[in-house]
Amino acid sequence: MNALKVKNIRKTFRLSKKQRKIEQTSIKKKIAVDDVSFEAKPGEIFGLLGPNGAGKTTALRCIATLIKPDEGDIIVGDYSALKESTEVRKRIAFLTNELKLEDHFTPNYLFQYFSRLHGIDEATIKARRQRLFQRFGIDKFQEVKVADLSTGMKQKISIAIALVHDPDFIVFDEPTNGLDVMTAKTVTDYLVELRNEGKTIILSTHILHVVEKLCDRVGIIIEGKMKAYGILEDVIQTSSDGTLETLFFDLVKEEAGEVHG
Amino acid sequence: MDNMLTIFKKEMYRVLTDRRLILTIFIMPGLAIFVMYSLIGTLVQNQATAVEEHTIILYEENMPDAIRLYLEQLSDESNEQRIHIEFRDQRDYDEETLKAYVREGDIDIVLLFEDDFHEKILNYTDEEPPTLTVFYNYGRQQSSFSYNNIMPVIEYYRNTYLIERLEDPAYYQVFSVQYVEGIVDERVLSGQMMAMMLPMLIVIFLFAGAMSIGPDSIAGEKERGTIATLLVTPIKRREIAFGKVLSLGMLSFISALSSFVGIALSLPRLMQMDDSGVSYAIYTMTDYVVIFSILIATVLVIVGLISVISAFAKTIKEAQMFIMPFYFITLIIGIVTSFGAEPSQSMWVHFMPIYGAVNLLSGVFTFQWLMINYVIVLVSSVVYTMMFIYALTLMFNDEKIMFQK
Ligand SMILES: Nc1ncnc2c1ncn2[C@@H]1O[C@H](COP(=O)(O)OP(=O)(O)OP(=O)(O)O)[C@@H](O)[C@H]1O
Ligand SMILES: [Mg+2]
Numbered sequence: 001m002n003a004l005k006v007k008n009i010r011k012t013f014r015l016s017k018k019q020r021k022i023e024q025t026s027i028k029k030k031i032a033v034d035d036v037s038f039e040a041k042p043g044e045i046f047g048l049l050g051p052n053g054a055g056k057t058t059a060l061r062c063i064a065t066l067i068k069p070d071e072g073d074i075i076v077g078d079y080s081a082l083k084e085s086t087e088v089r090k091r092i093a094f095l096t097n098e099l100k101l102e103d104h105f106t107p108n109y110l111f112q113y114f115s116r117l118h119g120i121d122e123a124t125i126k127a128r129r130q131r132l133f134q135r136f137g138i139d140k141f142q143e144v145k146v147a148d149l150s151t152g153m154k155q156k157i158s159i160a161i162a163l164v165h166d167p168d169f170i171v172f173d174e175p176t177n178g179l180d181v182m183t184a185k186t187v188t189d190y191l192v193e194l195r196n197e198g199k200t201i202i203l204s205t206h207i208l209h210v211v212e213k214l215c216d217r218v219g220i221i222i223e224g225k226m227k228a229y230g231i232l233e234d235v236i237q238t239s240s241d242g243t244l245e246t247l248f249f250d251l252v253k254e255e256a257g258e259v260h261g
Numbered sequence: 262m263d264n265m266l267t268i269f270k271k272e273m274y275r276v277l278t279d280r281r282l283i284l285t286i287f288i289m290p291g292l293a294i295f296v297m298y299s300l301i302g303t304l305v306q307n308q309a310t311a312v313e314e315h316t317i318i319l320y321e322e323n324m325p326d327a328i329r330l331y332l333e334q335l336s337d338e339s340n341e342q343r344i345h346i347e348f349r350d351q352r353d354y355d356e357e358t359l360k361a362y363v364r365e366g367d368i369d370i371v372l373l374f375e376d377d378f379h380e381k382i383l384n385y386t387d388e389e390p391p392t393l394t395v396f397y398n399y400g401r402q403q404s405s406f407s408y409n410n411i412m413p414v415i416e417y418y419r420n421t422y423l424i425e426r427l428e429d430p431a432y433y434q435v436f437s438v439q440y441v442e443g444i445v446d447e448r449v450l451s452g453q454m455m456a457m458m459l460p461m462l463i464v465i466f467l468f469a470g471a472m473s474i475g476p477d478s479i480a481g482e483k484e485r486g487t488i489a490t491l492l493v494t495p496i497k498r499r500e501i502a503f504g505k506v507l508s509l510g511m512l513s514f515i516s517a518l519s520s521f522v523g524i525a526l527s528l529p530r531l532m533q534m535d536d537s538g539v540s541y542a543i544y545t546m547t548d549y550v551v552i553f554s555i556l557i558a559t560v561l562v563i564v565g566l567i568s569v570i571s572a573f574a575k576t577i578k579e580a581q582m583f584i585m586p587f588y589f590i591t592l593i594i595g596i597v598t599s600f601g602a603e604p605s606q607s608m609w610v611h612f613m614p615i616y617g618a619v620n621l622l623s624g625v626f627t628f629q630w631l632m633i634n635y636v637i638v639l640v641s642s643v644v645y646t647m648m649f650i651y652a653l654t655l656m657f658n659d660e661k662i663m664f665q666k
Binding site: 013016019061064065066067068086087089090092093094096098099100101102104105109113114116117118119161162 | 268271275279494666
């Protein structure tokens with residue numbers, strides 16, 4: 001299986017009046033992702049670390065074929081996310097932290113619905129559902145409406161639904177955000193399991209210890225620019241005191257200095 | 262195709278398993294119409310009873326004795342279904358004065374027979390038929406009531422005398438009828454007006470039904486972020502657009518059927534009092550098929566429009582706000598068609614989305630419609646729906662619309 005390669009992508013948004021007011025700027029364009037490149041390999045977890053508004057979600061959406069970068073290319077395995085989006089969609093999972101499942105449906109229904117949209121046969125759907133629901137402890141709640149479930153359970157259902165087609169590439173945007181320790185551990189443990197199966201995993205986060213514990217490779221993105229990138233240990237090496245935390249704060253400060261000074 | 266069906270089913274399931282939605286879109290419209298029409302029916306019925314006891318003031322000139330005799334029998338005390346008639350026959354009124362009297366209600370009906378009317382009927386040949394001029398004011402119940410009770414007598418007279426000499430009297434127009442159009446009393450709702458109001462009510466309920474589910478189905482996906490999960494599946498955007506529009510169409514159609522049932526159930530009460538105008542029983546199978554197909558076509562256009570608007574909005578609330586102006590336009594269309602002039606027969610009118618269909622519906626309800634306009638409405642509705650679905654497909658493909666901030 002081939003790696004996932006992000007090659008010099010750039011994404012610019014035109015800011016609406018409202019956005020300009022919120023961000024207190026008169027500039028009409030915002031470069032959300034600025035010449036970003038990285039590579040995620042099968043059997044590895046890549047962590048995209050960055051503060052709020054750094055461009056993480058934008059970069060991940062580009063990989064998931066939901067939006068198109070203005071420049072650059074993204075190769076997912078053997079296909080270009082820009083030119084062969086349908087092929088990429090068959091092989092990729094995308095989970096955003098902005099997702100709220102539809103209240104009215106049961107986990108069972110939603111799993112089946114998205115499985116069918118992926119063209120999976122009923123026998124496989126049943127087998128996969130059983131496996132994933134058991135793994136996440138959803139089976140007891142499979143006929144309960146989403147509205148009546150806890151935040152943690154909802155997130156676990158969202159993850160199961162994102163994985164209905166057993167994809168080789170998994171792109172998760174802040175998958176443990178807002179979860180309690182127990183649920184967060186279930187999620188990260190499962191990501192490790194998927195890595196060991198040889199999947200290519202990309203996740204974004206602004207939480208340092210998630211990266212430290214989980215990731216093989218890391219990229220630090222600030223204001224749309226990739227400030228540090230490489231194997232986790234190598235990146236930590238470049239820090240003045242040998243911790244990821246110091247490196248991260250130094251990079252954020254440096255960027256802030258460039259912007260304001 | 263399979264994917265479209267999957268989406269279709271999911272949208273159907275969403276609504277059909279939600280008790281609150283079932284109540285608001287399937288039960289409420291029918292119930293509201295039923296209550297409203299039954300109420301109006303009862304009110305007008307009371308008025309109608311009062312009218313039946315009214316004494317008809319009839320003014321005539323040169324009335325053949327035979328007719329007079331029938332009418333006198335009709336108003337005879339021994340007659341069980343007796344109608345009170347008071348004859349007036351001053352000879353010194355000109356037509357304008359008579360019209361004024363009819364308009365103001367001093368006289369209910371005027372029958373001006375040509376000189377020697379009876380002789381002319383007896384000696385009727387292919388030449389100019391003798392004329393009977395009738396003035397009545399259909400805006401006044403007493404006057405309509407008079408017209409409806411006296412015209413059959415004249416018809417009977419005509420047939421009796423002609424049938425002796427001609428095989429098919431219906432074929433000959435023996436006299437012409439002319440009426441004075443009075444100012445319609447707004448409190449008096451005639452059956453005609455009821456029929457005219459139906460298209461408005463149906464379209465408004467259609468729109469309201471579609472409006473209560475469309476935003477959730479499309480803008481809701483954006484608001485919840487589920488649109489990303491949907492768009493990252495390998496299905497075609499066209500399939501999403503078709504699935505959404507067709508399911509919404511189906512649901513709105515059921516909602517419209519509900520209003521239909523409401524109408525059908527309240528009709529009997531409406532019929533009783535309806536002595537002046539249209540009887541629903543005389544609609545033919547063809548009429549029903551036409552009505553049914555116009556409804557489907559209209560549903561699709563409305564749902565297509567609402568879907569496109571919903572796709573623009575970021576949230577359900579915003580979608581509802583964006584749809585409001587279109588709802589008002591539809592309301593205005595409905596009101597104009599119901600209370601305005603007769604339904605237009607112009608082809609151009611029928612090319613207009615929604616308005617054309619409402620106009621045609623109103624025409625069908627009042628028996629004034631043309632096949633060509635029916636075809637225009639159907640074909641143009643399909644074209645509009647396809648355009649909306651195409652636009653929706655483009656929007657699902659447009660990241661600026663799907664992921665705007
Ligand atoms: N569709 C859009 N239109 C306009 N601007 C956008 C859009 N999407 C993102 N942006 C802007 O681009 C920048 C990066 O946003 P992005 O959501 O990618 O950041 P993030 O790293 O995911 O932040 P967070 O941690 O808050 O999720 C922000 O300034 C944001 O306002
Ligand atoms: Mg984000």
